[in-house]
Amino acid sequence: MSIAxxxxxxxxxxxVQKDFCPDGRLAVPRGDEVVPIVNRLAAKFxxxxxxxxxxxxxxxSFASSHPGKQPFQTIEVAYGPQVLWPDHCxxxxxxxxxxxxxxxxxxxxxxxxxxxxxxxxxxTFYENDRATPTGLAGYLRERGLRRVFLAGLAFDFCVRYSAxxxxxxxxxxxxxxxxxxxxDVDGSVAATRRRLAELGVRCVGAAEIT
Ligand code: VGL
Ligand code: ZN
Numbered sequence: 001m002s003i004a005x006x007x008x009x010x011x012x013x014x015x016v017q018k019d020f021c022p023d024g025r026l027a028v029p030r031g032d033e034v035v036p037i038v039n040r041l042a043a044k045f046x047x048x049x050x051x052x053x054x055x056x057x058x059x060x061s062f063a064s065s066h067p068g069k070q071p072f073q074t075i076e077v078a079y080g081p082q083v084l085w086p087d088h089c090x091x092x093x094x095x096x097x098x099x100x101x102x103x104x105x106x107x108x109x110x111x112x113x114x115x116x117x118x119x120x121x122x123x124t125f126y127e128n129d130r131a132t133p134t135g136l137a138g139y140l141r142e143r144g145l146r147r148v149f150l151a152g153l154a155f156d157f158c159v160r161y162s163a164x165x166x167x168x169x170x171x172x173x174x175x176x177x178x179x180x181x182x183x184d185v186d187g188s189v190a191a192t193r194r195r196l197a198e199l200g201v202r203c204v205g206a207a208e209i210t
Contacts (some may be wrong), residue, residue, distance in 0.1 A: 001204070001208055002208050002209075002210045003043035003174075003196070003204065003208055003209055003210065004210050005044050005046070005149070005208075005209065006147075007046050007047070007149065007197075008145055008146045008150060009045060009046075009047065009145065009146075009147045010045065010046040010048065010049055010143075010145040010146055010147070010148055010149070011036075011041060011042055011044075011045040011047065011048045011049070011050050011106070011147075011149045011150075011151065012051065012121045012124060012148055012149065012150045012151070012152075012162060012166075013038055013042065013048060013049070013050045013051070013102075013104065013151055013152050014051050014124065014150060014151065014152030014153060014158045014159050014180075015039060015051055015052075015053045015089075015152055015153045015154070015158050016034060016084075016095070016098055016099050016102050016152050016153060016188070017033060017052060017053060017089055017095065017096060017097060017098055017099065017153075018094060018097055018098075018099060019053075019088040019095035019096065020053075020060050020088070020153040020154065021099060021153075023087075024088070024095055024097050025048055025086050025088040026085055026086050026088035026089075026183075028154045028174075028177050028181045028182065028183050029181060029182075029183075029184075030181050031051065031153050031154070031156055032099070032182060033152065033181065034139050034152060034153065034179055034181055035099050035101050035102055035166065036127045037151070037178065037206050038104075038152065039101075039102065039103050039104065039178055040173070040174065040206070041090070041149075041151060041179055041206055041209055042104040042106075045107075045149070046107060046109065046208055047108065047143070047145055048104050048107040049107065049109045049110075049111060049124075049136070049139075050098070050104065050107045050109070050110045051110070051111045051112075051113060051124045051152075051158070051162070052096070052098070052110055052111070052112045052113070053088070053089035053096070053113060053114050053121075053136050053158070054089060054090070054091055054096060054112040054113065054114055054115045055089050055090055055091065056091055056115060056117050056123070057087075057090055057091075057092070057094075057115045058121060059087075059114065059117055060077060060082070060117060060118050060119070060153065060163070061082060061083070061084065061114070062084065062085060062086070062087045062088075062129075062147045063084035063085065063086065063087050064086075064087055065106075066072055066084060068098070069084050070084070071084055071085055071086045072084065072185055073112040074140045077118075078118070078192035079119070079128055079129040079130070080128075081106040082120060082128065088139070089114070090163060091115065104123065109139060111124050111134050111135070111136050112125070113127065113134055117131060120156045122157045122160070122161040122162070123158070123161035123162045123164070123165040123168065124136050124162040124165070125137055125162060125165035125168075125169060126165055137169045137171075138142060138195060140171065144197045145171075146171060146172065147171065147172040147173075147174065148163075148166040148171045148172070148174070149174050149175075149176055149209070150162055150163050150173065150174070150175045150176065150177045151175075151180055151206075152179070152180060153180065153181060153184075154180070154181065154182055154183045155175075155177070155181060155184040155189060155192060156183055156184060156185070156188035156189045156191070157183060157188070159175060159180050159192075160188075160192040160195065160196070163165070163196060163201050164195065164196075164199065167199050167200075169202035173179070173201045173202075174201070174202045174203075175196060175202070175203045175204070176199060176203075176204055176205070176206050176209065177195070177203040177204070177205065177207050178206050179206050181182065
């Protein structure tokens, strides 16, 4: 099937930051491969929004903030289970920057997330407490954007939860799966595919976007 993006579509480019690419502090395997794919896709969209993981030092999602805990363990926090990560995307550090080869001059908005010390944020719509909005839904509505295409890092965390929330907020969500790469903690990639299928969120290939 081929899909031609219209003026009411938006490409949401999730967390294409140095720390999520090889040599970064939370490197997603082959994360750098999404950059040229996303650059090519973005040229087909009038509307592009970028997201940026943006944590203060000592963030609650960092294993280093919990003595005795290791990265990739899960703990209970006030809003439920939270996976612990290596320190990553710390505000103003080089790892928090977008990849230098990401070239999307017409990206209109950057949504930063995860900057409250005690709340992590995977979704670009709501933080992990599921109650604190980022404002993205309001932006999309005011601009009349109704269909959200998602690409970037990581497939099984920030892309997944952003797609789920886009759907929950009444937008049509479409994940461009080969323009994403996953971390895969405890089967999280397979769980993502199952959940998106359950919700009826389509996964397509970049070649289908014309
Ligand atoms: C992400 C884990 C922690 C992501 C962000 O962008 O998918 N994953 N912070
Ligand atoms: Zn993070």
